[in-house]
Amino acid sequence: MTDDHGPLTEGYDRTPQHSSHHIPKIMMMGLRRCGKSSICQVMFHNMPPLDTLYIESTSSPSTTVFSSFIDFAVVELPGQTNAVDPGNEELERLFTESGALIYVIDSQDEYINSLSNLHSIITRAVEVNPKINIEVFIHKVDGLSEDFRLDAQRDITQRVTDELLDDGLLNVPLSFHLTSIFDHSVYEAFSRVVQKQIPQLATLENLLNVVCQHSGIEKAFLFDIKSKIFVATDSSPMDVATYEICTDFIDITVDMDSLYTIDHSQTPALKAADTAFGNELDGTDPTFNKSKPIGSTTRLNNGLILYLQQMVKGLALVCLMRKESMPKIALVEYNIEFFRNALEQLRLLTV
Amino acid sequence: MAATARRKLLLMGRSGSGKSSMRSIIFSNYSAFDTRRLGATIDVEHQNLRFLGNLTLNLWDCGGQDAYMDNYFSSQRDNIFQMVEALIFVFDVESKELRKDIETFVLCLRNLYEFSPGARIFALVHKMDLVVVEKRQDVYKALMHSLEDTSAMFSFKVQGFATTIWDESLYKAWSNIVCSLIPNVGIFQKHLQSFADISEVDEVILFEKTSFLVISHVTGNRSPGFKSDSTRFEKISNIIKQFKQSCNKLRSQFQSLSLRGSDCSAYIDSMTASTMIMVVMANRAVPDDGTNGDDAVDGSSAVNLLADQDPFSGEAENNIILANIKIARKMFEKIENLSLE
Ligand SMILES: Nc1nc2c(ncn2[C@@H]2O[C@H](COP(=O)(O)OP(=O)(O)OP(=O)(O)O)[C@@H](O)[C@H]2O)c(=O)[nH]1
Ligand SMILES: Nc1nc2c(ncn2[C@@H]2O[C@H](COP(=O)(O)OP(=O)(O)O)[C@@H](O)[C@H]2O)c(=O)[nH]1
Ligand SMILES: [Mg+2]
Secondary structure, three states: OOOOOHHHHOOOOOOOOOOOOOOOEEEEEEOOOOOHHHHHHHHHOOOOHHHHHHOOOOOOOEEEEEEOOOEEEEEEOOOOOOOOOOOOHHHHHHHHHEEEEEEEEEOOOOOHHHHHHHHHHHHHHHHHOOOOEEEEEEEOHHHOOHHHHHHHHHHHHHHHHHHHHHOOOOOOOEEEEEOOOOOOHHHHHHHHHHHOOOOOHHHHHHHHHHHHHHHOEEEEEEEEOOOOOEEEEOOOOOOHHHHHHHHHHHHHHHHHHHHOOEOOOOOOOOOHHHHHOOOOOOOOOOOOOOOOOOEEEEEEOOOEEEEEEEOOOOEEEEEEEEHHHHHHHHHHHHHHHHHHHHHHHHHHHHO | OOOOEEEEEEEEOOOOOOHHHHHHHHHHOOOOHHHHHOOOOOOEEEEEEEEOOOEEEEEEEEOOOHHHHHHHOOOOHHHHHOOEEEEEEEEEOOOOOHHHHHHHHHHHHHHHHHHOOOOEEEEEEEOHHHOOHHHHHHHHHHHHHHHHHHHHHOOOOEEEEEOOOOOOHHHHHHHHHHHOOOOOHHHHHHHHHHHHHHHOOOEEEEEEOOOOOEEEEEEOOOOOOEOOOOOHHHHHHHHHHHHHHHHHHOOOOEEEEEEEOOOEEEEEEEEEOOEEEEEEEEOOOOOOOOOOOOOOOOOOHHHHHHHHHOOOOOHHHHHHHHHHHHHHHHHHHHHHOOOOO
16 A cells, blocks of 8 residues: 555654555544544643644644554644535545544534534445544533533433434434543543553453452553553453542652653663653663652551552553452562563453 | 740732632641631631641631721721731732732731731732743743832831642642741751761651641751652652541541551651641662561562562561650650740
8 A cells, every 4th residue: 555645644753664555443533623633632642631722723634643552643624614515535535444433523613514414424444444433522621510411421322323314324323422621531531442442452351450450459451651541451341430540640640750760861872751751662772771660658647558550562451459468469460571571462462 | 934936927918819718728637628718708717736746736727808908908907016026927929919019918918017017927829729830930030129129118027939739839838838937847857867967867757747737857868869759748748637537527537657668668647736746768779688578589470569568577677766756755745845934
């Protein structure tokens, strides 16, 4: 495949070693100003939510390549109502190449227009690729009261499914998420979207279950450090508060660590900040003094303990424990090592 | 019986300049985001804060609307300006009437000159986030320049800070303000120094527990060349303070942190009833004597990772630090409870 992808491959994070043809894609669509760029900037480029006010709307598609347990590319299409005009081959090719389509609806605006836009997109997309997951983000819910949010979700779900039924489209893989860039909801939603794209998800979840059961861990997340997407979690029930404290804990660990780094620049081609996160830690560069993978532990006064250990490739395992498990910490660490090895092997299988 | 010292602090500035916002962030666990809920302050709001055992900070948050201001300088004059230890005057960088703000500042100085000539004067040039980065320094300098001249007329020396609630600059300003009011801050510094010397650590920082303002810090002289960021102290205040808020959301409180960092280990733990200590040690490359078989001897990546990760490596060192903290606690409790005045 050497064909030109036109402007579709124009984007920030294009890493040279893999062209974005071969990695799974997640598409993002939605009307203008619904918040697509904001979501991408906040999730993948660490933009503070308030700064999204100054994002200019773009007219060409942009791609963010995202490297984690799996690699995937988020392709953001500019908002337009006639996106699904027949004969748009580029769009059709994207539908076939994508595992998920995120459609963003601005919940603070009249959403009737976007619903008809969404409907035509879904019909076109599933025609081309019946397996594509349709993920509807009911976005900017920070402006709505709790009741209003649920009403909006109920209303939108109803309308979308009704219309699809009228067309005889029964088994469209369709999910709805309430999101806002001002809290953790967009991270959780994006995590759920990404998880569906991971073929080894079941294996990862099983591994996490085993680790939890044998170490007195209440809840464990495998996080992507940079984006705060959780790639997997054990099967115990999860609540948003737990997720939030875990991501905040990652933040302080990373922030505190970056305040005390030693300049390793004497050793060639090794920048301390890069080695700690994201970059390959499994390279065979035998540099002494190389930055270690990081870990941290915090105690709260209600007996809760958070334990973080960096894994391969910018991933971190974050566990929630009770202080009663602390005497067994050696066992916990042993089991986490076991998990790390399993993770390595799983990765080796996939590359 | 230890006598407590009360320190009266005046918070002044035009309405909307951010006085109540900063007070709520530093002393009442608000996030920068939460401050949007604050309404204009009616008249004067008093906040009494227990700080370091025997020190009580008595904050006078003076609502900045014109009607109240007029009163401060007329009927309430002696009440407001008597016994003031520090004036914290907040300038809004976006103010359309800077001239008037400066006039108010001068009025404050005039009254302090009369009622509290020993007061310390702090000027916070606030909401810096609203100025483009390249211009911040100039904006700040220009304003400070005009303030210095007027302050000198009343033989006050003004100390200025550029601040915003959206980053750590606020912590730097308030840490300086508060430290200037702690009588035994020198004793804390001295003992922190000996703690650092004895335990051979690379950095020690002492924080007040609720505000997480830095009280004192010592950097060891054999420190291994961390990429030194001179703003790291206030950054830590800011980082931990935000995490404390996350913990509060779980209806719980932050107790301690142990970081096994890429180049350092760090601990944060309670020191005394009202302080927390942070201890930092660099990860020094251990010369390979073959006994612990780590550090890339065989080039196999999996083994390296495992060895680096050995949960027991460095444990002895950690325990020594924890033991040292324990010993130092008694000493610091004593300093904290020293009778003031
Ligand atoms: N952009 C920006 N906004 C700020 C900053 N500090 C405070 N604000 C906002 O300014 C507004 C007014 O802040 P207040 O703290 O209520 O102002 P005040 O000085 O107490 O006003 P009065 O009580 O009427 O005297 C709030 O909405 C804050 O969120 C800052 O550093 N940057
Ligand atoms: N209140 C609120 N505003 C948002 C949210 N997400 C994005 N916005 C705002 O919506 C506007 C349009 O966002 P943008 O990302 O440019 O939309 P795009 O055209 O779909 O890429 C910006 O002013 C954002 O600040 C959200 O979750 N809540
Ligand atoms: Mg106020």
